Amino acid sequence: MSPSAPASILVVDDEPDLRTLYELTLLRAGWRVQTAGSVGEAREHLAANRYDILITDMRLPDGLGMQLLQELRAQQRSERCIVITAYGSAENAVEALRNGAFDYLTKPVDLKQLRTVVASAAQGAADQAAPARPGAASAAAPGDGQAALARLVGDSAPMRLLKQQIAKVALSMAPVLVHGESGTGKELVARALHACSQRAQGPLIAVNCSAIPESLLDAEFFGARKGSYTGATHDRDGFFQAARGGTLFLDEVAELPLAMQSKLLRAIQERSVRPLGATQEEAVDVRILSATHRDLAREVREGRFRQDLFYRLNVIELRLPPLRERREDLPALCHALLARIAQEAHCEPMVLGESLLAQLMRHPLTGNVRELENLLQRAVALGDGAPLPTHSVDTAPPAAAEPAIAPAAPAAAPEPGGSAAPHDLQTWLDAQERTILLRALQACGNDRTAAAARLGISARQMRYRIERLNIPHTADGTDGSHSDDTH
Numbered sequence: 001m002s003p004s005a006p007a008s009i010l011v012v013d014d015e016p017d018l019r020t021l022y023e024l025t026l027l028r029a030g031w032r033v034q035t036a037g038s039v040g041e042a043r044e045h046l047a048a049n050r051y052d053i054l055i056t057d058m059r060l061p062d063g064l065g066m067q068l069l070q071e072l073r074a075q076q077r078s079e080r081c082i083v084i085t086a087y088g089s090a091e092n093a094v095e096a097l098r099n100g101a102f103d104y105l106t107k108p109v110d111l112k113q114l115r116t117v118v119a120s121a122a123q124g125a126a127d128q129a130a131p132a133r134p135g136a137a138s139a140a141a142p143g144d145g146q147a148a149l150a151r152l153v154g155d156s157a158p159m160r161l162l163k164q165q166i167a168k169v170a171l172s173m174a175p176v177l178v179h180g181e182s183g184t185g186k187e188l189v190a191r192a193l194h195a196c197s198q199r200a201q202g203p204l205i206a207v208n209c210s211a212i213p214e215s216l217l218d219a220e221f222f223g224a225r226k227g228s229y230t231g232a233t234h235d236r237d238g239f240f241q242a243a244r245g246g247t248l249f250l251d252e253v254a255e256l257p258l259a260m261q262s263k264l265l266r267a268i269q270e271r272s273v274r275p276l277g278a279t280q281e282e283a284v285d286v287r288i289l290s291a292t293h294r295d296l297a298r299e300v301r302e303g304r305f306r307q308d309l310f311y312r313l314n315v316i317e318l319r320l321p322p323l324r325e326r327r328e329d330l331p332a333l334c335h336a337l338l339a340r341i342a343q344e345a346h347c348e349p350m351v352l353g354e355s356l357l358a359q360l361m362r363h364p365l366t367g368n369v370r371e372l373e374n375l376l377q378r379a380v381a382l383g384d385g386a387p388l389p390t391h392s393v394d395t396a397p398p399a400a401a402e403p404a405i406a407p408a409a410p411a412a413a414p415e416p417g418g419s420a421a422p423h424d425l426q427t428w429l430d431a432q433e434r435t436i437l438l439r440a441l442q443a444c445g446n447d448r449t450a451a452a453a454r455l456g457i458s459a460r461q462m463r464y465r466i467e468r469l470n471i472p473h474t475a476d477g478t479d480g481s482h483s484d485d486t487h
């Protein structure tokens with residue numbers, strides 16, 4: 001397709017009335033359309049012509065629309081496929097997306113949604129066909145996409161595979177679940193997926209699901225009308241509306257309470273949301289990405305996560321390898337992180353000494369890249385010669401209640417109100433917070449709810465902070481059970 005020519009579309013449906021309805025809708029929107037009433041007829045058209053988009057019903061008199069999808073894929077054809085599935089048939093929609101469909105539509109097809117989905121597919125086809133500018137990146141990962149992939153530092157085999165997968169799956173509307181331990185870079189993956197997609201010009205709204213108080217979840221996700229709750233002084237958009245035309249990234253999605261999971265499922269299925277206090281649903285054209293460090297299948301088995309939502313979010317799963325599986329990335333990661341630290345501090349990057357690198361190579365780094373970043377910040381603050389803490393942050397014996405990442409020298413860890421300034425405020429603040437949380441947990445016999453109450457924060461906030469700071473399951477370092485892990 002030349003970037004200026006209207007997209008060409010093949011519509012396959014056995015019901016003549018529907019075929020005509022789709023054809024007229026698409027012609028009126030300015031696209032070129034041909035139609036077929038069966039798999040056989042579609043095959044003939046596809047043998048004779050190239051299209052930008054194939055729209056096919058699932059059930060056809062002589063076979064399944066999915067067969068056409070698989071054949072196009074086997075022939076490595078570039079047509080983007082949109083599958084029309086029966087209402088409520090999540091299996092077909094998910095199977096189509098896993099088979100490489102660009103998107104799906106549910107019967108009865110909403111004509112406005114048809115136009116939106118086709119416009120999105122046509123846009124992607126035009127991007128693919130646009131001649132690459134000299135020095136510009138490939139269509140699969142345009143300039144911003146390449147930059148976002150480059151920000152994901154690492155050239156080890158698992159990272160190379162991951163980057164290939166990102167560039168590939170970014171191109172459709174399929175929901176992606178990013179799975180990886182804390183600090184492995186799940187948010188960076190989500191950003192790269194967005195930047196490599198044709199929605200890159202649209203917004204990316206990243207939401208930390210564990211950080212939102214339960215009572216605000218509805219308004220935050222779906223928006224609220226003026227007066228719908230005390231303090232709602234004006235209409236407010238929610239995350240879904242803010243992400244229109246772009247991507248909604250649900251980080252720590254496993255932490256959503258079950259009631260919210262149902263509402264989220266509905267919003268994804270219906271592609272519309274109803275703001276608090278509103279009478280009408282609003283259509284939202286949003287791609288959903290999500291991430292978790294938990295084993296979501298296990299959360300489903302144990303009744304903490306809805307199976308149907310898991311199924312919808314996990315159409316494509318990307319696994320982020322922990323740092324211990326790609327130790328060879330350490331030097332490049334250190335280099336990139338030191339450059340970033342220097343840029344933020346407006347100083348020259350520290351040159352990584354052999355002995356520090358050797359220490360890092362031996363370090364457990366169970367807190368992954370985030371822990372590496374903290375250790376390097378500490379090394380910059382204290383000088384390369386300072387020995388690293390011997391334990392990883394989340395395996396350090398907390399009985400000593402000394403945060404492993406806390407700068408050791410008094411000058412680097414001043415008392416609040418003291419005259420000396422910390423070299424790195426964030427690391428210092430994190431260290432203080434970690435110590436306070438550990439003390440509260442110890443004082444409350446590891447009861448997180450009680451510790452949260454003692455500190456005047458909600459249990460959700462407590463859980464979020466504990467995870468952010470890689471605090472072990474029990475404040476005495478033993479492997480006890482969670483006391484407040486209800487969802």
Ligand SMILES: Nc1ncnc2c1ncn2[C@@H]1O[C@H](COP(=O)(O)OP(=O)(O)OP(=O)(O)O)[C@@H](O)[C@H]1O
Pocket residue numbers: 151152153154180181182183184185186187188189251293333336369370373467468
């Ligand atoms: N491959 C990488 N290259 C460069 N920086 C990275 C990489 N992976 C992670 N980081 C950095 O490590 C920090 C943690 O990354 P990020 O927040 O994406 O992790 P996460 O997996 O989402 O963690 P959590 O589950 O705790 O939220 C960030 O500062 C991020 O920029």
